[in-house]
Amino acid sequence: MTTTEDILLQANNVRHKKSDGTLFLMSERIGWLMGSKDTFSVSYKYSDIKMQKISPEGKAKIQLQVVLHDGGASTFHFNAPDGEEAQKRDRDAVKELLQTLLPKFKRKVNKELEEKERLLRENPALLQLYQDLVITRIATADEFWEQHAAEFINKTSCKQDVGVSGAFLADIKPQTDGCNGLKYNLNVDTINSIYKTYPAVRRKFFEYVPGRMSESEFWTRFFQSHYFHRDRINLSSKDLFTDCAKQDEKVIQGELEKDLEDPMLDLRRMTDTTVGDGYGTSTDTPSSSQTNTANISMIRRFNQHSMNVLKASLAAEATAQPAGQPQQNGHASGGEPSAPAGPDLAAKKARLEERTCYADLEAPVPAAGQALSLTKVERYLSGPTPDAPRPAAEPPSADAAGRLCQGVRRWQPFAARVLDPQAAVSVLGDLSPGGALMKTSHKERNAAADLPDQVKTELAAIYRSAGELLRHFWTCFPVSTPALEEKVAKVQDTLHKFHQLKIRQFEDGLCRQAGLGPDVTAHLNQMLAAAYAKYEQWRSVRRLQR
Template sequence: MWPPGEEQCLAAKTLYAKKSGMLYTTNKQVAWAADGGPPGVMTVSIPFSAIKAQLVNPDTAKNIALRVTLKPDADGKETNHSFVFPGADAVATREQFKEAIRRALAELQGGSTPGTPAASSGGGTPVPGAGNGVRPARPPANRLPEAIQLRMELLRSDKDLQRLHRELVMAGHVTEDEFWANKKHLVDTRKIHRNQKKGNASAWLDLRPVTEEGRDVKFTLTPQIIHAIFFQHPSVKRAYDAYVPDKLSESIFWKRYFKSRFFHRNRAVASTLVESDDIFDKCLEEDEEAVSGVKRKRIDDISALLDLAATEEDYEAVERRPDWPMVPGRIESARSLIKRFNHHSEQVVKALRERSKRATEELNMANEITITDLRAAETSSRILLDIRDQGRYFESQASSVKGGSASGSDAAEISRFYQRFAAETPTLRNAMMRNADVMAVYSELNETIRRSGQDSQRSRDHVDRIPAATLEELKSCQRTGIELLRHFWASIPSTAPQKRAKCERLIESLATVESRVQATLNAVTTVTAEDQQTIRQFLDPLHASIAKARETLQAKPALPAV
């Protein structure tokens, strides 16, 4: 329906020139298509670049309208397009379209926020100071409502949902709110994913050259990589803030970074590629001091269960030697690298603790040094069972466990079963079935499986002979019918008059779907009658479900008019 690169944002039922149709907004234009017109053909198409202003009438007006004024043409003439929003949610729907147009105009003007004037109805009283009955609209929000943004993100990310939205909402079968009422779980899930804050990556950043041409080495920097460098090396972040952009440009800063000893300190590269740099040599010193622990900040709020120095006085008389895994390596470069890894892990854990730690949280030393197993057992509040005659109570319980007194018929039945079981002699060596009977059953099963496979292949052959456009249209009819049935069965239990009207409207839409299916099948002339019969069998469950919905609505008594 839309050309490549253009995506639909909003769609709603409106009236234009007293004709019913659908109003759309995309990322490029405002469009309106009349009901019953050719599919995909827009009666009115207004690019955002051609819009001069938009006007709205008061919310209390009889007809809730939105007027779009175009820029003057070569003759200086302005053109207006007015769209009337019907229904109980007309004001809310108009506000969504007005906000979408405002944002589009603001983006065209370089991020400015143009005012959106609102025109009062022709017979209304002019508002003082507005001039000619035109009053300024309420200041719009800086962005679309969050619910609208979540819906747009879902439509952009899910092509199947976008296709279903186009087949239902844009075709006028259901309204925008009705469509999303059954998709609330998708919107809620999208909101959770959107508001979820990602923590800092714990992986060690290892930048490798993308291409090497002779002595030219190229690296790719993205905002995520730069953020990781700043997180892993705070000294580089301080140098960046001090020199960029007042003293050095950003590109020169990073070129010097990739040539410095700071970057190549643990890499096996030729010494000719490493240059001495005042900025990053200082960063190297600061980083080594932070890693070696000379200027490490004292941690005062360390947990008592993790502080090994807290109980050091208890082991003064004990001779302790570090185990061999605790002895540092003898290679200085390896020790430096291990210290850097440990320092990076400490930064990740520290960032996680600072994010999860509450501002009002206080360290409770008593709770940390108290072992749960050494605490006294806490008595829980219980309701005592007051039994006056305990003997009779336990006797009744014992009799119920033993089964009580069985009836005479039950005892006789059990005795006959025992006698028959004891007198029976097992004959496990004798076959229960003849070999001929077993082979007959196996032959019948194999024949049934073979016929089932042939039928499946025959059905696939019938489907393969259907033109692709016809098959896609039939799939569209089935998707639309199933979704309309879902809306119908969600509304039929209600006794509200508006729900009854909605069910009747959905039944009419389902009848339209059946007509589309029949018209599509009649239009196919390149397939045989057998192929058409197979297709009809595939669609029989849909027709049966629609017939059941129609029967249910007819059996439900209509509510008396109020």
């Protein structure tokens, strides 16, 4: 046992597989040491442990079982000589400490496995490909998820960013704990909303957690702080979030000093004025003494909340915007502001019209009629005139019958161009089913259609898997990078294994069961042969280039 590990708990008289020893709970693993040895006979990391189980009440043996993620398990029998109470006390101490340690070391791999299991369950074609490649050991699981299932993982990895609700803090309803205290239940979305709205709190969190305090203690002090209840007058010097309000005040002051491009927005104005006696023409503004300090603080907090939400949205759009596209507001990166473009002027004009024009006070716009385009006005005024009747043409039936009779009289057979009877019979035999020019008979042509349903299902699965492998193979060409060279070699090797282990076995089964030849898989063999020829051609060209 190494001396560099911190021992959190030591339980003596613990039996494992009928051998006595000592159970140790350390900072990163649990280990059992046989009494006569100096090395651990059993040692598991907390990240490898899935759960723990204890023996039910009333059982003669006081046991604790550790279940691993791979399905394995180890049972420890507490056999203290002081009796059953001491045995239960030792077992409960180990159980409670494991309950505290296991959530901290919960592996993220479990979430990945659950996500992969969900993808296989929701995509039958992907599941069939997994069974054809991974179960038969044609390809490893890592190669499968990296090469053949990357597009499914990329579809699920795109998550929509959740916005910030204006009342997310008000929606956090505390619950009484029965001891004159309040209990707040926070989820991930609420914590992310706090981070977006109050960046200073996010910085404090990473500064103090987990080095100086726990996460629960941090959020308890946050809800008790003056920064959260900022309407309170008294400011404690011991408050953890005292400097957060000062930092936010500096940020707001910096935003006020910037030249805002929106003429309809004035963040410096902290008074709410309405049309008074002067009907909007009076220039008298209330003095600072008449303005309530609480109202000013509230307005500044609302402005800061809106600015933080807009900054988070603009930051997300900036990361999603591809490089080389023009930036907003007509500013070039690192240069002087350019003249506003046409759409900006149109948007500004639309905002001004929205502020100054009211649709309910405007006169109704008359409906525009459809304009007529007349080339001759007199015809439109006088109306259509009936056309003069035309004499009916004589039917050409008599003339056609005469020409047909003359053609029949002059017709002569071309006996020199007609095949002799023996050659005609030979050609007819060659073109009949089973002839020399008809290589497959009608029965053989319908052999694939008469296959059993189970064979059809297996053939369709092989076609899907082969098509997926061939798709990855042909997308590697032209092979222009070392990564593509490595990929085309791996896919080529996978194709050979798939051909030998799946298609060959399927063909042998067809010959034994249905008595069919290789005609059923002829198309599959042609596709694979084309891929093999392409790979050999690429290798020969590559050797010549070297």
